[in-house]
Amino acid sequence: MSTSLVYLLASAALFGIGLYGLLTAAHVLRKLLALNVMGGAVFLLLVTRESDSKLVTLAARDGAAPDPVAQALVLTGIVVAVATTAFALALMVRLHAVSGSTELDDD
Amino acid sequence: MIELAGIAMNVVAAVVLLVFLPLLAACALLLLPARAHRLVVVVCIAAPLALMLSPTMQVATEGSLDIVLGGYAAPLGIGLHLDSLALLMLWLVAVVGGLAALHALAGFAPGSPAGRRFWPCWLLLIAGLNAMFLSADLFNLYVAFEMVTLMAVALVAIEGSAGALRAALRYLLLGLLASLAYLIGVAILYSAHGTLDLYLLADAVGAGDDATLTAAALITVALLLKGAIFPLHLWLPAAHARAPGPVSALLSALVVKVALYLLWRLWFWTGAGLDLRGAAQVLGTLGATAVLYGAMAALVQSRLKTMVAYSTVAQLGYLMLLLPLADALAFKGAVYHLLSHALAKAAMFLAAANILFALGHDRLDRLGGVDRRLPVSLFAFGIAGVSLMGLPPSGGFLAKWMLLEAALAQRAWGWAAVLILGSLLAAVYVFRVLAAAFRHDDAAPVAAKPVPWLMNASALLLALLALFAGFAAAPVLALLDSGGPFLPLEGP
Numbered sequence: 195m196s197t198s199l200v201y202l203l204a205s206a207a208l209f210g211i212g213l214y215g216l217l218t219a220a221h222v223l224r225k226l227l228a229l230n231v232m233g234g235a236v237f238l239l240l241v242t243r244e245s246d247s248k249l250v251t252l253a254a255r256d257g258a259a260p261d262p263v264a265q266a267l268v269l270t271g272i273v274v275a276v277a278t279t280a281f282a283l284a285l286m287v288r289l290h291a292v293s294g295s296t297e298l299d300d301d
Numbered sequence: 302m303i304e305l306a307g308i309a310m311n312v313v314a315a316v317v318l319l320v321f322l323p324l325l326a327a328c329a330l331l332l333l334p335a336r337a338h339r340l341v342v343v344v345c346i347a348a349p350l351a352l353m354l355s356p357t358m359q360v361a362t363e364g365s366l367d368i369v370l371g372g373y374a375a376p377l378g379i380g381l382h383l384d385s386l387a388l389l390m391l392w393l394v395a396v397v398g399g400l401a402a403l404h405a406l407a408g409f410a411p412g413s414p415a416g417r418r419f420w421p422c423w424l425l426l427i428a429g430l431n432a433m434f435l436s437a438d439l440f441n442l443y444v445a446f447e448m449v450t451l452m453a454v455a456l457v458a459i460e461g462s463a464g465a466l467r468a469a470l471r472y473l474l475l476g477l478l479a480s481l482a483y484l485i486g487v488a489i490l491y492s493a494h495g496t497l498d499l500y501l502l503a504d505a506v507g508a509g510d511d512a513t514l515t516a517a518a519l520i521t522v523a524l525l526l527k528g529a530i531f532p533l534h535l536w537l538p539a540a541h542a543r544a545p546g547p548v549s550a551l552l553s554a555l556v557v558k559v560a561l562y563l564l565w566r567l568w569f570w571t572g573a574g575l576d577l578r579g580a581a582q583v584l585g586t587l588g589a590t591a592v593l594y595g596a597m598a599a600l601v602q603s604r605l606k607t608m609v610a611y612s613t614v615a616q617l618g619y620l621m622l623l624l625p626l627a628d629a630l631a632f633k634g635a636v637y638h639l640l641s642h643a644l645a646k647a648a649m650f651l652a653a654a655n656i657l658f659a660l661g662h663d664r665l666d667r668l669g670g671v672d673r674r675l676p677v678s679l680f681a682f683g684i685a686g687v688s689l690m691g692l693p694p695s696g697g698f699l700a701k702w703m704l705l706e707a708a709l710a711q712r713a714w715g716w717a718a719v720l721i722l723g724s725l726l727a728a729v730y731v732f733r734v735l736a737a738a739f740r741h742d743d744a745a746p747v748a749a750k751p752v753p754w755l756m757n758a759s760a761l762l763l764a765l766l767a768l769f770a771g772f773a774a775a776p777v778l779a780l781l782d783s784g785g786p787f788l789p790l791e792g793p
Binding site: 222229267271281282 | 444447454461463466467471474478481487497
């Protein structure tokens with residue numbers, strides 16, 4: 195099994211775990227954590243890249259420099275994820291202050 | 302030559318400023334003392350109208366324009382692409398955003414505590430929308446889309462009640478899920494083709510391999526979720542109905558449209574070489590279901606703003622009919638529908654917000670007598686409704702006429718039937734509101750707070766624009782003739 199296939203499978207597994215958590219968890223914090231796990235899966239996918247008809251992770255490939263564009267995309271993605279998570283947490287804290295609940299379904 | 306360069310510079314500066322002026326102004330609002338806020342906000346409402354002039358001249362006389370930011374060319378750098386479709390969308394942001402902002406000037410006075418929270422979010426939302434209409438880069442589009450979603454959510458939550466916060470959080474969580482699906486698509490496209498530029502990708506994807514089609518499917522689902530297309534619309538009614546009036550107007554007129562605009566871009570420009578006819582039929586069916594389901598759901602609502610929100614679910618469905626119809630006439634009809642629906646729906650939400658403001662509630666069964674208390678708002682609501690129903694001479698009539706003509710010419714009787722049925726249902730839900738408002742059998746007369754004139758004027762102006770959009774169609778359609786994706790002389 196090549197290194198990159200490990201990355202791809204890990205990415206798929208993380209995405210699945212995150213999606214399951216997002217759909218089943220009731221607490222908003224758990225949903226957010228699940229979304230962040232999914233985000234990790236996507237970033238892993240972004241730095242894994244097909245090359246020479248064989249899947250290799252650029253970061254792990256010996257000798258060659260990693261693709262700077264993919265790295266830049268992941269870096270930007272992480273910044274966006276931090277901002278959105280912080281914002282969602284702020285909304286959740288506010289919801290708890292107003293209604294005493296941290297779940298979305300009891301209207 | 303120097304003079305030519307000067308003009309080109311001018312266009313580039315204007316286009317870049319359309320994104321950066323609201324962005325910088327939003328930051329400035331956080332730093333400036335409260336008394337300067339009104340000036341900043343008014344400049345940001347008025348300036349886009351002036352900034353739009355030179356890009357309009359450019360597109361009308363010389364066609365589309367590519368702008369390379371920072372001197373880095375396309376495979377590495379991030380480009381902006383201005384063509385006739387993008388130009389019309391920018392006009393829509395300037396006009397609808399500007400008039401809705403006038404309405405918000407009354408409700409969220411700049412410099413007041415509520416205004417200090419409201420205006421930075423509003424301006425960042427406008428900047429994000431303009432960036433999305435101009436961007437030629439898939440990842441840049443992702444960042445701009447996150448900006449739009451975050452600010453839209455913040456504006457939904459601004460009222461601060463538990464219901465608004467829940468609607469906002471639900472919107473945010475689904476938006477983030479959609480963003481991740483979109484980002485997987487971007488990752489796949491980048492690893493398969495090594496570029497993120499929408500127009501370079503068009504050459505690279507060719508007839509399409511499995512990786513490209515997987516990416517296309519993921520991105521399409523993500524955009525359907527962000528665009529609230531049936532059956533992924535469930536977040537929309539609560540979020541749009543809970544938001545303050547001008548925010549609802551902007552959300553329904555522009556924020557959901559941006560997802561469908563991007564879908565068109567990817568479908569007809571980037572994916573022009575792919576054979577997506579089967580998928581187009583499926584997506585058209587979703588659109589048709591949205592038209593019928595949204596209109597029926599609007600019919601059974603007991604609150605005015607929720608009804609208007611379900612009407613948005615229905616009207617968005619028409620925009621999906623372009624995918625299966627896919628010819629030059631349908632394209633013009635769909636774009637015109639996007640424009641006139643944005644004007645009409647913004648007017649309708651502002652009018653509904655005025656009614657809510659004056660009465661303190663928006664329950665349909667207690668609207669009796671509104672015709673006497675709030676004649677201007679009700680009039681605005683009514684003429685916006687004329688455009689939604691597709692009656693002449695409104696913009697909605699012209700748009701639906703073109704779509705219908707395209708459907709009949711292609712012998713697509715199913716789509717034609719949906720177009721007609723959808724208009725009939727729209728007539729029923731609009732008349733239901735008017736009937737409720739003209740009923741005078743209530744024992745107690747309705748008590749109504751006076752509505753500030755700016756709030757009335759902005760709703761009325763938008764409604765009149767939607768009504769008269771049918772007359773002003775010639776220049777708009779001529780622009781689309783020269784820049785659409787369905788012409789014998791196809792551009793990139």
